[in-house]
Amino acid sequence: MVSEETAKKVIQAGLGNGGELAELYVEDRATLRLMLDDQKLEDATRGGDRGAGVRVFYGDTAAYAYTDDLSEESLLQAARAAAAAAKASGSGQVLDFSQQEHPLDLGYQKPFDSMPIAQKAEMLHDLDATIRGYDSRIAQATVVMRHLNRRVWLWNSEGIHAEDERNIIELMLVAIAKQGELVQPVRDGIGGQMGLELFDDQDPFALATGVAESAVKMLDSRPAPAGEMPVVITNGWGGVLFHEACGHALEADFVTKGTSAYAGLLGQQVASPLVTAVDDGTIAGRRGTIRFDDDGTPSSKTVLIEEGVLKEYMWDLAEARRGNQLSTGNGRRETFRHLPMPRMTNTYIDAGHHDPEEIVRSVKKGVFVKRLGGGGADIAKGDFVFSVTEGYLIEDGKLTAPIRGATLIGNGPMVLKELDMVGSDLALDRGRGTCGKGQSARVSVGQPTIRIPRLTVGGTDQPAGNRTGQ
Amino acid sequence: MDYLQLAKEMAHRGPAAGVEAEAFINVGIECEIRVSQGSVQQLSQAGSKGLGLRVIDGGRVGYAYTSDFDDLDATWTAALELAQAADADTYRGLPEPQSVPEDDLEIYDPTVESTPVDAKVALTKAMEQAALDYDQRIAAADRCVYSDKVEHIFLVNSRGFAGEFGRSVVVGYLRAVGRDTEGQTMGWGFGASPFLSEIDPSAIGAEAGRKAVEILGGKPVDTQQATVVFDPVGAAELVGWLAQALTAEAMQRSRSFLLDRMGQVVASDKVCLLDNGRLKRGIASAPFDGEGVPTAVTRLIDEGILQAVLHDTYTARKEDARSTGNARRESHRSLPKLGPSNFCLQPGPDAPEDIVSQVETGFYVTNIMNVGGINPVSGDFSVGASGLWIENGVLTRPVSGVTVSSTLPEILQNVVAVGSDLRFVPFVGAFGAPTVRVDGMVVAGR
Numbered sequence: 029m030v031s032e033e034t035a036k037k038v039i040q041a042g043l044g045n046g047g048e049l050a051e052l053y054v055e056d057r058a059t060l061r062l063m064l065d066d067q068k069l070e071d072a073t074r075g076g077d078r079g080a081g082v083r084v085f086y087g088d089t090a091a092y093a094y095t096d097d098l099s100e101e102s103l104l105q106a107a108r109a110a111a112a113a114a115k116a117s118g119s120g121q122v123l124d125f126s127q128q129e130h131p132l133d134l135g136y137q138k139p140f141d142s143m144p145i146a147q148k149a150e151m152l153h154d155l156d157a158t159i160r161g162y163d164s165r166i167a168q169a170t171v172v173m174r175h176l177n178r179r180v181w182l183w184n185s186e187g188i189h190a191e192d193e194r195n196i197i198e199l200m201l202v203a204i205a206k207q208g209e210l211v212q213p214v215r216d217g218i219g220g221q222m223g224l225e226l227f228d229d230q231d232p233f234a235l236a237t238g239v240a241e242s243a244v245k246m247l248d249s250r251p252a253p254a255g256e257m258p259v260v261i262t263n264g265w266g267g268v269l270f271h272e273a274c275g276h277a278l279e280a281d282f283v284t285k286g287t288s289a290y291a292g293l294l295g296q297q298v299a300s301p302l303v304t305a306v307d308d309g310t311i312a313g314r315r316g317t318i319r320f321d322d323d324g325t326p327s328s329k330t331v332l333i334e335e336g337v338l339k340e341y342m343w344d345l346a347e348a349r350r351g352n353q354l355s356t357g358n359g360r361r362e363t364f365r366h367l368p369m370p371r372m373t374n375t376y377i378d379a380g381h382h383d384p385e386e387i388v389r390s391v392k393k394g395v396f397v398k399r400l401g402g403g404g405a406d407i408a409k410g411d412f413v414f415s416v417t418e419g420y421l422i423e424d425g426k427l428t429a430p431i432r433g434a435t436l437i438g439n440g441p442m443v444l445k446e447l448d449m450v451g452s453d454l455a456l457d458r459g460r461g462t463c464g465k466g467q468s469a470r471v472s473v474g475q476p477t478i479r480i481p482r483l484t485v486g487g488t489d490q491p492a493g494n495r496t497g498q
Numbered sequence: 499m500d501y502l503q504l505a506k507e508m509a510h511r512g513p514a515a516g517v518e519a520e521a522f523i524n525v526g527i528e529c530e531i532r533v534s535q536g537s538v539q540q541l542s543q544a545g546s547k548g549l550g551l552r553v554i555d556g557g558r559v560g561y562a563y564t565s566d567f568d569d570l571d572a573t574w575t576a577a578l579e580l581a582q583a584a585d586a587d588t589y590r591g592l593p594e595p596q597s598v599p600e601d602d603l604e605i606y607d608p609t610v611e612s613t614p615v616d617a618k619v620a621l622t623k624a625m626e627q628a629a630l631d632y633d634q635r636i637a638a639a640d641r642c643v644y645s646d647k648v649e650h651i652f653l654v655n656s657r658g659f660a661g662e663f664g665r666s667v668v669v670g671y672l673r674a675v676g677r678d679t680e681g682q683t684m685g686w687g688f689g690a691s692p693f694l695s696e697i698d699p700s701a702i703g704a705e706a707g708r709k710a711v712e713i714l715g716g717k718p719v720d721t722q723q724a725t726v727v728f729d730p731v732g733a734a735e736l737v738g739w740l741a742q743a744l745t746a747e748a749m750q751r752s753r754s755f756l757l758d759r760m761g762q763v764v765a766s767d768k769v770c771l772l773d774n775g776r777l778k779r780g781i782a783s784a785p786f787d788g789e790g791v792p793t794a795v796t797r798l799i800d801e802g803i804l805q806a807v808l809h810d811t812y813t814a815r816k817e818d819a820r821s822t823g824n825a826r827r828e829s830h831r832s833l834p835k836l837g838p839s840n841f842c843l844q845p846g847p848d849a850p851e852d853i854v855s856q857v858e859t860g861f862y863v864t865n866i867m868n869v870g871g872i873n874p875v876s877g878d879f880s881v882g883a884s885g886l887w888i889e890n891g892v893l894t895r896p897v898s899g900v901t902v903s904s905t906l907p908e909i910l911q912n913v914v915a916v917g918s919d920l921r922f923v924p925f926v927g928a929f930g931a932p933t934v935r936v937d938g939m940v941v942a943g944r
Contacts, residue, residue, distance in 0.1 A: 068587055069583065069584050069585045071559070071584075072581070073561040073831075074561075075563035076566065081544075087537070088534075088539060089539060089540070089541065090540050091541045096565040096566075149585075204753065211752070211877070213873070256721075282640070285638055287637075287640045287675045367540050402870030404869040406867070407640075408640075409684065411884075413882030415870040415871040415880065417870075433871075434880065435871045435880040435882065438899070484901065485942065486900070486902075486903050487880065487940070
């Protein structure tokens with residue numbers, strides 16, 4: 029795509045105005061999206077997108093210019109534009125590049141195009157039929173299959189040359205069940221950094237039956253309770269709570285600015301000793317896995333919290349320069365149009381020793397969360413909010429009625445301290461997560477079943493004694 | 499390069515191949531600046547372009563896009579091939595060309611491109627400084643961002659439509675971090691307009707500062723039923739989700755809590771919802787929509803009665819209606835999609851202070867954390883919220899860590915007062931609302 033010779037010239041030009049470090053990032057993207065809705069395959073989109081960006085560091089500033097024209101002339105123009113902003117007196121120089129190595133193999137077995145489009149279309153129809161066939165109360169279904177292939181090349185003036193290919197596949201399903209006035213949508217997905225072998229590893233038809241079953245179950249739901257109570261969150265996707273409520277606060281950009289609730293707390297007990305939390309970009313096949321991050325740093329496994337003690341933050345190159353640290357390989361960018369920032373990869377709470385069934389049995393009256401919807405958190409304070417798409421009441425240690433319209437609200441750092449049971453059933457999610465922090469990044473989350481002894485559930489059904497007003 | 503001509507060449511390949519074809523080209527330049535602690539942290543500049551091609555072959559739609567204008571044959575072939583995989587739908591087709599009104603929507607500001615970067619950097623720094631100056635308890639400004647974009651759109655279809663226009667969007671925002679002995683809070687401030695001169699850094703910084711400081715020390719209240727007053731930013735979030743339930747697609751596909759309610763009373767008579775694709779200086783305004791249909795003003799709910807829904811060409815054909823010009827295009831990378839333009843709850847007669855002063859006990863919400871808790875399909879509504887507690891008509895102590903819940907149908911019925919202070923919020927579309935009082939919500943806390 030771009031020769032090493034050209035890369036060298038571009039980086040030289042990037043340093044032309046006294047920059048300290050210059051980098052060329054080249055990306056070639058290919059996507060295919062097939063969406064079936066209302067029983068028809070109605071969106072079949074294929075596209076290509078390629079371009080390059082030149083980044084020049086001087087002091088704490090990163091100047092960036094990008095272009096979708098990969099000619100040497102256009103790349104040099106971008107380099108000069110980035111350099112022009114520098115106006116500094118750094119002494120960066122171009123070294124010889126050495127190819128970065130990483131033992132991680134991201135090879136995929138079945139290329140996405142090995143299945144003809146007509147056959148994929150047929151599979152989408154079969155999935156739609158599976159959802160609709162589950163129950164006559166299924167009113168609508170949506171099936172989306174997406175493929176993204178990203179090839180990236182990176183060179184910088186410190187002599188780094190890294191190349192990576194990220195092959196991402198995903199399948200997303202929505203089932204809507206309807207009975208009288210009550211309508212309940214449920215969505216779920218699978219995906220990974222792999223080829224079509226995804227469908228050998230995870231049965232898409234079982235997923236289709238699963239969303240239909242959940243949506244129909246929720247037709248028998250009652251409004252969620254309101255108030256503080258114990259909450260048990262199931263394993264796998266439940267880890268999104270840690271991702272939002274604590275993970276973001278451990279990203280270095282919030283730490284170097286001092287705005288994170290976890291800034292300045294390295295080495296301190298910040299969570300229950302039951303909690304060990306990890307970010308690991310090297311787990312083969314996972315949605316957040318990368319061989320190199322978008323600064324050219326090899327990905328790694330980082331223990332963030334060990335038995336409750338804060339061990340490390342997640343760093344990218346820019347923040348590592350600022351904080352005088354080493355990057356942990358967490359610099360990610362959505363496309364060549366974006367600058368990297370510290371992002372999570374595959375993030376999870378590690379397994380504990382409690383039997384997951386025992387955790388449910390331990391609750392006299394509370395809520396069991398089977399499916400969490402979206403979530404978000406306020407980094408400074410650590411407050412989080414999550415919606416529950418499938419939840420159940422726990423009464424005397426047993427799951428009883430399904431509940432709808434529940435949200436969970438709490439404070440991340442406080443929940444990590446109060447969390448009092450951690451199951452032995454660690455699982456990562458099935459590959460549906462996309463994190464939005466200004467840029468979107470594919471991530472994986474995970475956890476075992478956990479119990480939070482008290483958490484505010486925001487439903488509409490208040491305890492009788494608390495009613496005021498009307 | 500003559501992009502209109504290029505779009506024509508692509509679209510006019512259609513008839514020869516026996517298909518309908520539409521070419522969409524956008525060519526833009528953009529600039530983004532991030533400032534932290536008085537210095538530039540990131541400065542990014544670029545030009546970009548792209549072409550999206552939609553072909554419709556006997557009701558089957560294929561779509562392909564590229565940023566490489568040297569290889570358009572491949573894009574053409576890909577779109578044709580994809581159409582073969584899609585399912586036929588007789589209502590799919592391109593609109594007949596219609597004449598586009600020529601009134602000036604004031605959506606293009608040439609000074610966005612001609613203003614030197616240094617001046618934009620100064621504006622960004624002023625935003626941060628205004629937040630820090632607001633109160634000594636403002637500890638930092640996180641994500642202090644200026645971004646602008648100028649783009650030219652070219653759209654041609656094989657039925658004879660050809661149009662082009664230019665537009666600009668300038669956005670400034672930041673998140674102020676408030677800090678006292680009890681902990682930290684955050685507050686957003688923002689401004690958006692097609693015109694650079696309308697971005698007021700002092701106002702944006704001060705808004706963020708005020709929103710962070712006023713909730714310092716916030717605590718949950720007891721769980722209870724209460725009156726909730728949403729400020730315009732919080733109310734706009736609610737309005738944005740109502741828009742999702744008011745498209746013809748949501749109705750035709752059973753994805754609206756307002757299904758089968760056309761012509762009925764669905765809200766209190768204080769509620770009027772309007773979509774205006776021709777709003778002067780609106781950030782979602784355009785002379786024509788993503789498939790070449792002139793944009794329009796559509797009154798959806800009028801004094802509480804559901805009157806209309808938003809249409810694109812496809813949904814309109816399905817029920818023998820007219821497109822309201824709401825086929826939206828985010829970029830050349832995806833098909834036009836039915837959605838709102840400048841969509842708002844119409845302002846009412848009341849001053850916002852008077853709305854608060856008439857509440858005996860209630861919750862004035864200045865910040866909503868919504869994460870999927872508002873569901874336009876089921877009508878469920880439950881969001882995290884922070885703000886100030888109202889007692890005897892006066893704003894008293896800060897409240898945070900609570901949820902506010904109800905259902906969308908009940909919220910619409912329980913709108914008791916609508917303020918005169920309409921404001922548009924630029925994130926994810928252009929949704930506007932004034933201060934709104936809703937009775938009978940559940941506030942869940944301790």
